[in-house]
Amino acid sequence: MVELKNDRFLRALMRQPVDMTPVWMMRQAGRYLPEYRESRGKAGDFMALCTNPELACEVTLQPLERYPLDAAILFSDILTIPDAMGLGLYFETGEGPRFRKPVRTEADINCLSVIDPEQDLPYVINAVSTIRRELNGRVPLIGFSGSPWTLATYMVEGGSSRDFARCKTMAYNQPELMHQLLDTLAKSVIVYLNAQIKAGAQAVQIFDTWGGALSHSAYREFSLQYMNQIVDGLIRENEGRQVPVILFTKGGGQWLDDIANSGCHALGIDWTTHIGNARQQVGDRVALQGNMDPAILRASPQRIRQEVATILEQFGSGEGHIFNLGHGITPDINPDHAGAFIDAVHELSVKYHQKSN
Amino acid sequence: MVELKNDRFLRALMRQPVDMTPVWMMRQAGRYLPEYRESRGKAGDFMALCTNPELACEVTLQPLERYPLDAAILFSDILTIPDAMGLGLYFETGEGPRFRKPVRTEADINCLSVIDPEQDLPYVINAVSTIRRELNGRVPLIGFSGSPWTLATYMVEGGSSRDFARCKTMAYNQPELMHQLLDTLAKSVIVYLNAQIKAGAQAVQIFDTWGGALSHSAYREFSLQYMNQIVDGLIRENEGRQVPVILFTKGGGQWLDDIANSGCHALGIDWTTHIGNARQQVGDRVALQGNMDPAILRASPQRIRQEVATILEQFGSGEGHIFNLGHGITPDINPDHAGAFIDAVHELSVKYHQKSN
Numbered sequence: 001m002v003e004l005k006n007d008r009f010l011r012a013l014m015r016q017p018v019d020m021t022p023v024w025m026m027r028q029a030g031r032y033l034p035e036y037r038e039s040r041g042k043a044g045d046f047m048a049l050c051t052n053p054e055l056a057c058e059v060t061l062q063p064l065e066r067y068p069l070d071a072a073i074l075f076s077d078i079l080t081i082p083d084a085m086g087l088g089l090y091f092e093t094g095e096g097p098r099f100r101k102p103v104r105t106e107a108d109i110n111c112l113s114v115i116d117p118e119q120d121l122p123y124v125i126n127a128v129s130t131i132r133r134e135l136n137g138r139v140p141l142i143g144f145s146g147s148p149w150t151l152a153t154y155m156v157e158g159g160s161s162r163d164f165a166r167c168k169t170m171a172y173n174q175p176e177l178m179h180q181l182l183d184t185l186a187k188s189v190i191v192y193l194n195a196q197i198k199a200g201a202q203a204v205q206i207f208d209t210w211g212g213a214l215s216h217s218a219y220r221e222f223s224l225q226y227m228n229q230i231v232d233g234l235i236r237e238n239e240g241r242q243v244p245v246i247l248f249t250k251g252g253g254q255w256l257d258d259i260a261n262s263g264c265h266a267l268g269i270d271w272t273t274h275i276g277n278a279r280q281q282v283g284d285r286v287a288l289q290g291n292m293d294p295a296i297l298r299a300s301p302q303r304i305r306q307e308v309a310t311i312l313e314q315f316g317s318g319e320g321h322i323f324n325l326g327h328g329i330t331p332d333i334n335p336d337h338a339g340a341f342i343d344a345v346h347e348l349s350v351k352y353h354q355k356s357n
Numbered sequence: 358m359v360e361l362k363n364d365r366f367l368r369a370l371m372r373q374p375v376d377m378t379p380v381w382m383m384r385q386a387g388r389y390l391p392e393y394r395e396s397r398g399k400a401g402d403f404m405a406l407c408t409n410p411e412l413a414c415e416v417t418l419q420p421l422e423r424y425p426l427d428a429a430i431l432f433s434d435i436l437t438i439p440d441a442m443g444l445g446l447y448f449e450t451g452e453g454p455r456f457r458k459p460v461r462t463e464a465d466i467n468c469l470s471v472i473d474p475e476q477d478l479p480y481v482i483n484a485v486s487t488i489r490r491e492l493n494g495r496v497p498l499i500g501f502s503g504s505p506w507t508l509a510t511y512m513v514e515g516g517s518s519r520d521f522a523r524c525k526t527m528a529y530n531q532p533e534l535m536h537q538l539l540d541t542l543a544k545s546v547i548v549y550l551n552a553q554i555k556a557g558a559q560a561v562q563i564f565d566t567w568g569g570a571l572s573h574s575a576y577r578e579f580s581l582q583y584m585n586q587i588v589d590g591l592i593r594e595n596e597g598r599q600v601p602v603i604l605f606t607k608g609g610g611q612w613l614d615d616i617a618n619s620g621c622h623a624l625g626i627d628w629t630t631h632i633g634n635a636r637q638q639v640g641d642r643v644a645l646q647g648n649m650d651p652a653i654l655r656a657s658p659q660r661i662r663q664e665v666a667t668i669l670e671q672f673g674s675g676e677g678h679i680f681n682l683g684h685g686i687t688p689d690i691n692p693d694h695a696g697a698f699i700d701a702v703h704e705l706s707v708k709y710h711q712k713s714n
Binding site: 163164165168169172173212213214215216217218219251253254271272273274277293295296298299300303307310326330332 | 520521522525526529530569570571572573574575576608610611628629630631634650652653655656657660667683687689
């Protein structure tokens, strides 16, 4: 294995000293980049891009060519696991992801079994090893998965949802059935992320996009419990280094104390949380990743810089911050604004990492 | 004026002793009720129902005929103010509210002026006095308005939005312009709610449906500041009784401390907030209204009762709780389940209001 040239991201996740705050962007390989749109055009569609390891590698590296990012993230979709379970993932223009065979009944759920990533999702594992090789030690590679609850919402609803009517009805009326589904998903996420780690992922993130739609007690029961189970089941160390785990529950700002007790290394937080308050709450248990509103990237570079300065000041001096957006970058963003954001993080954060003498 | 026979709701808002926890439901006059659907059919469409004071009164009273609710709420829409400003409100099936003339430019915003409710929205004021007369003292009547920020999102976006791209861009790039819009809206909400109070509304609620889409600092600057301005401008007392003000920022659970300092009497909270934690945070500054996930109404009456018991226990003994859902009841709910919810609140809450000897 080649030596890692920039380990700022991994060090910050372990709350170790860094020279400046590391930064990456959720969905950094995405439609706001013309080169991404070109690769996607070559592939045909989004899933063709995900399932082709060479093209997935190509788009993963594109934002690193443009910007001094401190991490790469596997280009893939959060719904690969249910797709591998046979639900038939497809994308409807303007409608987001859909499943041809949603799971609605006990019989549907009884048919599901824990995936075998090497067998069922070889294209993801190949993409991880291809990207890792091509990165050649520039920055660490992040692997990821959807959380069991988030996967379950898409599987039961059959796609995106506003109010999660079917999924919540199952959770409240047939909790054993929902737990059976979530347990199968948690076990699948464990083997899936471990396969990504073995193939070269140096940190992993669990995207709990819809945990924030639940009440506090339902969140603990249906989402956090299974993320805890995953954290417990993951490979802790690889290539002589810790493999940090980041849990990101969008809309989970009221439950940071619970999430920080999961055994994960870092919490992703969205922009509704004041990162200074979050730091006070979690103390030295975990690092924090976030949390600029991606909508700020529509503002002027000057305004973007001002927002970065505010967030850095709210976090304050010391270690344990990975700068990111509070959610994925959107297709309408000017790539120069993304660049202004990343540069601002590096430039303005240096002073917060200087040792006082 | 006839005497109020049931003042449990008003007493709880002032944190005064009650025999049981009062309850009402956001959107209690709504499509889940067959009698509502019939009235709406008679009217033709939703706006025809809103603009006809007799029909608006009819649907306002319908849920009170079915259930022992402790308050009635004016049947109207949150977007009456922008409609009165000339934006041309209409409803597209499945798309929600839309404006024919959104406001996007400085010129658009310069054209707007503070509304005169008696002149511009006589149908709302007439509906309030009609409902108040027909209620005949059964329960108090709640008036309401959208918050300035929430109104602004619809006015700038032209309708509902997922990410508030246009509105946030204006807030971040042209803050003075956004403040001009919000100031005009805040002044309009003050005269609008005061007109409702003079016509008979005994409490008012401000619906800040989209404040939760902002960061903490943007929330304070663009939403809370204007709700504070409104609270300061409202009639405090009418008919010899305080007129309590309820602020409800959906998704505002991380900012309760700020909102509690606004001078309002109660905070609405959604189901993502643990009501026991909320009570600890706000102390004796304000009452709390909420906060069952409306999705629970899809579960069995037994499960609904269990959830009500949990929330009552989280709040604990003592005064200052108005039970409600964390958001509006949805059209798919079985009316018997709504009844089970309301009965459960009354029955299970008695013990929390008994004085210990």
